[in-house]
Amino acid sequence: MGDQVPQDHYDVMVLGGGTAGGLAAVELSRSGRDVALVENRLVGGESAYFACVPSKSLLLSARRGERWDLAVARRDHVTGHLADDRAAARLTEAGVTVLRGRGHLLGPGRMEVDGAEIGFGDLVISTGSEPVVPGVDGLAGVPTWTSDEALSLPVLPRRLVVLGGGPVGCEMAQVYASFGTQVTVVEASGRLLAAEAPFAGEVLAGALRRMGVDLRLGAEPARVERAAGGLLVWLSDGGRLEADRILIAAGRVPRVQGYGVENLGVAVTPGHGLPVDETCRVTDGVWACGDVTGIARTAHAARYQARVVVDNVLGKHREADYRAVPRVVHTSPAVYAAGISPIQAAELGIDLLTAGYDLAATARAVVEADERGRVELYADRSRGVLVGAAAAGLYAEEWMSEVTLAIRAETPLSLLTDVVHAFPTFGEAIEAPLRELAGRL
Numbered sequence: 506m507g508d509q510v511p512q513d514h515y516d517v518m519v520l521g522g523g524t525a526g527g528l529a530a531v532e533l534s535r536s537g538r539d540v541a542l543v544e545n546r547l548v549g550g551e552s553a554y555f556a557c558v559p560s561k562s563l564l565l566s567a568r569r570g571e572r573w574d575l576a577v578a579r580r581d582h583v584t585g586h587l588a589d590d591r592a593a594a595r596l597t598e599a600g601v602t603v604l605r606g607r608g609h610l611l612g613p614g615r616m617e618v619d620g621a622e623i624g625f626g627d628l629v630i631s632t633g634s635e636p637v638v639p640g641v642d643g644l645a646g647v648p649t650w651t652s653d654e655a656l657s658l659p660v661l662p663r664r665l666v667v668l669g670g671g672p673v674g675c676e677m678a679q680v681y682a683s684f685g686t687q688v689t690v691v692e693a694s695g696r697l698l699a700a701e702a703p704f705a706g707e708v709l710a711g712a713l714r715r716m717g718v719d720l721r722l723g724a725e726p727a728r729v730e731r732a733a734g735g736l737l738v739w740l741s742d743g744g745r746l747e748a749d750r751i752l753i754a755a756g757r758v759p760r761v762q763g764y765g766v767e768n769l770g771v772a773v774t775p776g777h778g779l780p781v782d783e784t785c786r787v788t789d790g791v792w793a794c795g796d797v798t799g800i801a802r803t804a805h806a807a808r809y810q811a812r813v814v815v816d817n818v819l820g821k822h823r824e825a826d827y828r829a830v831p832r833v834v835h836t837s838p839a840v841y842a843a844g845i846s847p848i849q850a851a852e853l854g855i856d857l858l859t860a861g862y863d864l865a866a867t868a869r870a871v872v873e874a875d876e877r878g879r880v881e882l883y884a885d886r887s888r889g890v891l892v893g894a895a896a897a898g899l900y901a902e903e904w905m906s907e908v909t910l911a912i913r914a915e916t917p918l919s920l921l922t923d924v925v926h927a928f929p930t931f932g933e934a935i936e937a938p939l940r941e942l943a944g945r946l
């Protein structure tokens with residue numbers, strides 16, 4: 506079972522030691538609870554070794570124009586060469602017992618970890634998510650990558666076909682194209698980042714095309730086969746692509762099966778998150794946070810939910826509020842969205858006012874010699890507050906935070922129009938649309 510010998514019973518057991526589970530375990534232990542965390546792969550989870558951290562490192566190296574081998578060295582350094590001893594030490598220093606092994610729930614208050622049966626008072630489920638592999642004829646018979654391999658191997662394929670044009674597909678396409686791989690993105694819907702306002706995917710599509718990425722939008726792979734010197738991907742629109750590697754970036758699903766959650770009397774539906782209420786409670790004494798809930802599916806949302814769980818386990822009633830959780834694609838230009846999108850507003854019957862501004866009109870764009878991008882703000886006419894926003898542009902992941910605060914705090918538009926932005930910054934781009942929205946109320 507690894508580092509530490511388990512006790513018979515803990516106040517709290519945390520199943521899954523990634524972003525959400527690690528934070529919950531540390532905070533609960535610091536609050537005086539006797540806590541054990543169970544992890545069967547790497548303490549620290551997906552984000553630190555196979556997702557956020559290596560992808561952002563490679564994107565930075567790409568922007569700096571570094572060589573592939575140096576970019577790989579840098580990436581492997583920031584992921585600690587996939588060694589998790591430091592992450593595990595941070596937990597044990599906080600008083601958490603780290604149990605390495607696969608946790609399996611036997612029933613209420615009982616878990617088995619590699620043959621040892623352990624009792625618990627509260628349970629925090631934070632088992633994360635896993636990639637979806639589309640049912641394409643022949644795909645299972647050829648070597649494929651998911652983001653795990655794309656972000657941990659030193660291989661730079663000559664030709665890469667990326668299945669899916671969501672956040673993962675777009676970030677990976679930019680990484681590999683930057684280092685010289687001939688990249689094709691096959692996206693079933695008609696545009697990139699299909700869940701966001703259309704302009705965001707269009708800005709990103711322009712940037713990727715200028716790098717030489719071939720975008721096949723509205724197409725799906727129909728069949729995959731081996732061919733002399735590589736792989737052949739036949740598309741639903743009759744197209745044919747040659748590849749050395751296929752990267753599957755077709756979405757992720759919450760990990761809800763294979764660890765006995767049904768033994769707690771909880772009904773799970775494959776492909777869907779564990780059902781939680783607004784306090785992140787699954788059932789009495791059972792809580793869930795992170796990707797496994799299927800709600801916000803980012804590292805920052807995982808941390809937020811973990812804090813909500815901690816407060817509730819400690820008896821302080823706290824409800825999660827997802828009205829302004831950012832959704833970011835860390836490409837260049839970056840895409841940032843928070844709150845509701847125009848599509849969601851229509852579904853919710855909100856009378857939406859929209860105003861936008863092209864970043865090219867800012868002085869900062871001239872200074873940066875980069876005129877790409879746009880910002881759009883969405884206001885609820887009846888309440889006079891922002892309910893959503895989206896931006897595509899340089900550093901949007903940084904300068905859009907104030908809009909997130911405005912959405913969450915429901916700051917009146919009349920007050921937002923009185924906020925001064927420094928010159929010359931991209932942040933100035935929100936001033937004109939704010940005035941326009943306030944004037945139309």
Ligand SMILES: Cc1cc2nc3c(=O)[nH]c(=O)nc-3n(C[C@H](O)[C@H](O)[C@H](O)COP(=O)(O)OP(=O)(O)OC[C@H]3O[C@@H](n4cnc5c(N)ncnc54)[C@H](O)[C@@H]3O)c2cc1C
Binds near residue numbers: 608634763
């Ligand atoms: C390529 C990529 C890039 C991303 N980039 C970003 C980004 O830039 N910013 C951002 O905010 N988000 C990003 N995300 C999303 C982010 O990685 C996830 O939202 C986050 O890692 C979820 O954390 P978690 O704690 O829910 O799950 P994880 O961190 O995956 O932790 C779950 C843990 O549970 C363990 N586990 C599961 N079952 C068991 C069991 N039965 N017994 C023991 N252990 C078990 C797993 O081994 C795993 O370590 C990215 C995702 C991908 C795929």
Ligand SMILES: NC(=O)c1ccc[n+]([C@@H]2O[C@H](COP(=O)([O-])OP(=O)(O)OC[C@H]3O[C@@H](n4cnc5c(N)ncnc54)[C@H](O)[C@@H]3O)[C@@H](O)[C@H]2O)c1
Binds near residue numbers: 693803832
């Ligand atoms: N910066 C970030 O915060 C960040 C970065 C990357 C990923 N993530 C998280 O990781 C999760 C997974 O991202 P993702 O991009 O894999 O999933 P996604 O669901 O956002 O996008 C998957 C895309 O693949 C397409 N697709 C599905 N099947 C296909 C097929 N057979 N052929 C062609 N296209 C197909 C879908 O139409 C969709 O556009 C997201 O929920 C996201 O929140 C976050």
